[in-house]
Amino acid sequence: GLVAWISGIGALLTKSIRAFIPSSLSEMKAIRGGVLSAVLVFLIHGSVEFSLQTPAVAFTFVGLLAWLGSDSMDNGTRKPSPIRPLKRLSSLPTAGVMVLLMAQAARPLVAECYAKRSLNAPTASRPYFLMRAIQWDKDPRHLHRLAVEYENLAFYNPADNIFFLRLALESATEALRLNPTRSEYAESQATLLHKLGQSRLITQERVQYS
Numbered sequence: 071g072l073v074a075w076i077s078g079i080g081a082l083l084t085k086s087i088r089a090f091i092p093s094s095l096s097e098m099k100a101i102r103g104g105v106l107s108a109v110l111v112f113l114i115h116g117s118v119e120f121s122l123q124t125p126a127v128a129f130t131f132v133g134l135l136a137w138l139g140s141d142s143m144d145n146g147t148r149k150p151s152p153i154r155p156l157k158r159l160s161s162l163p164t165a166g167v168m169v170l171l172m173a174q175a176a177r178p179l180v181a182e183c184y185a186k187r188s189l190n191a192p193t194a195s196r197p198y199f200l201m202r203a204i205q206w207d208k209d210p211r212h213l214h215r216l217a218v219e220y221e222n223l224a225f226y227n228p229a230d231n232i233f234f235l236r237l238a239l240e241s242a243t244e245a246l247r248l249n250p251t252r253s254e255y256a257e258s259q260a261t262l263l264h265k266l267g268q269s270r271l272i273t274q275e276r277v278q279y280s
Contacts, residue, residue: 105137108134109131112134177206177207178206180206181204181207184199184206185200185203185211185212188203197216197223197237204216210249210252213248214241214255214258216238217258220234220241221234221235221265224265232266232270235269236266242255243259246259
């Protein structure tokens with residue numbers, strides 16, 4: 071996806087620069103130069119601060135790209151070519167790739183819906199919705215919440231305490247692996263390790279004295 075995106079942006083910028091150099095209309099040339107500069111600024115700034123994750127910024131960026139790819143780049147002198155059957159067929163792979171990319175981009179949204187649904191679900195059902203959210207998008211936030219829910223189930227189910235604590239520890243460890251800079255995830259993992267160790271000691275003592 072990243073390679074296709076970079077290739078598409080590069081081809082569009084190449085086309086725009088080629089149209090910019092021979093332009094004779096000063097006003098259109100100035101507009102085209104301004105849009106090209108804006109696109110380059112978006113690309114450079116987005117490579118370090120990830121500003122394109124903000125919907126408003128991404129919408130503006132896509133609008134600029136659409137303008138660069140429109141007929142206005144040719145000063146309105148290009149005549150529309152008749153649509154041919156072969157040209158339609160050649161556009162099908164591109165349309166298919168676009169649909170796949172759009173479906174991939176929608177995965178975090180579906181995951182967020184499952185995560186929000188878990189908030190109003192019964193305690194025993196919350197892990198199910200969070201696991202569905204993780205299947206769509208392996209976000210460390212969802213993994214951390216899943217660890218918290220398993221920890222709660224371990225507290226309310228003493229007989230299965232070790233089982234739920236192990237599940238919680240797996241989720242907390244994965245969340246920390248995906249985002250090692252989050253201190254909250256490290257504290258959660260340490261707490262679960264401590265609780266799991268205590269539960270095993272208690273179980274061993276019960277077996278020893280029974």
